[in-house]
Amino acid sequence: MPDSQDFLQEAQQQLTDILKPYQQQLARGVRLAGFLQQVLKSAERNDFLQLDEQLKSTMARELEQENGLEACQTVFDRLRTYANDQVELYRIEFILDLGTRAREAGLPLEIDFPRFTVLKGIEGTIDFSARTTTLNKKVLKSIDPRRIVSALVSVKRGLYDRPFDARTFIDGLFQAYSESVKRAGEDIGHPVPIQQLYLEYVLSLQSRPFFQDMDKGKFRGYSLDQLAVDVWRYFQAGIGGTSSGHVLQLRPGRNNTLWLIDSDGERRLISTLSFQGGRS
Numbered sequence: 333m334p335d336s337q338d339f340l341q342e343a344q345q346q347l348t349d350i351l352k353p354y355q356q357q358l359a360r361g362v363r364l365a366g367f368l369q370q371v372l373k374s375a376e377r378n379d380f381l382q383l384d385e386q387l388k389s390t391m392a393r394e395l396e397q398e399n400g401l402e403a404c405q406t407v408f409d410r411l412r413t414y415a416n417d418q419v420e421l422y423r424i425e426f427i428l429d430l431g432t433r434a435r436e437a438g439l440p441l442e443i444d445f446p447r448f449t450v451l452k453g454i455e456g457t458i459d460f461s462a463r464t465t466t467l468n469k470k471v472l473k474s475i476d477p478r479r480i481v482s483a484l485v486s487v488k489r490g491l492y493d494r495p496f497d498a499r500t501f502i503d504g505l506f507q508a509y510s511e512s513v514k515r516a517g518e519d520i521g522h523p524v525p526i527q528q529l530y531l532e533y534v535l536s537l538q539s540r541p542f543f544q545d546m547d548k549g550k551f552r553g554y555s556l557d558q559l560a561v562d563v564w565r566y567f568q569a570g571i572g573g574t575s576s577g578h579v580l581q582l583r584p585g586r587n588n589t590l591w592l593i594d595s596d597g598e599r600r601l602i603s604t605l606s607f608q609g610g611r612s
């Protein structure tokens with residue numbers, strides 16, 4: 333007579349092997365049924381945006397090929413055509429509405445759906461299926477043109493409506509650069525890592541009370557978007573360089589980079605920054 337412990341272990345393993353594919357098949361059926369319920373809810377609510385996304389998914393194709401559910405394909409095809417037509421109509425109306433509201437707000441909006449831009453350094457993407465708008469990497473949980481334009485106005489105010497003097501800006505940046513190369517024991521003209529220079533410049537903007545008590549309430553924030561736009565505005569000003577005649581140079585790279593806007597108005601990954609020339 334076989335050892336009872338070995339016998340029971342063998343029986344358990346055999347039953348587990350039998351049960352496993354059945355559980356997998358059952359789980360698959362539950363998953364497909366749940367997806368079909370979601371499609372039904374979208375159709376019931378006439379949520380054509382969600383319906384369009386669902387019917388383009390691999391899950392929809394998988395369900396259509398499932399034994400016993402092949403009839404779904406005919407219905408799905410008709411729903412796909414309907415949802416696609418509705419999304420296209422909505423897209424046209426959306427673009428017209430967004431453009432109109434942007435003009436009323438005085439924003440020079442350019443749309444290449446799903447992407448859009450306003451001014452250099454202000455750009456975004458519309459995601460209908462997720463009901464979100466990404467604006468300068470920040471996600472707005474809405475595709476309402478009114479909310480999008482309101483957010484754009486706020487971003488523009490923070491980037492372009494600040495007091496800005498190109499000479500003051502470039503002289504301040506040069507001062508921060510000079511401090512960096514001095515500490516490194518290098519001469520003017522030596523490239524400085526852009527991330528290091530960004531930190532140096534932000535620190536140069538802080539007030540004396542901040543360094544006496546580094547409370548966050550005393551900190552003067554200066555975002556990377558602000559730096560990128562200020563560099564672009566400096567290039568646009570055409571002043572030539574610093575008060576001492578030094579000229580800014582941005583060098584692209586792949587490591588330890590920041591996104592800035594170059595003299596051509598293009599966003600580029602910048603690795604180092606330097607100032608060249610100068611009057612003796």
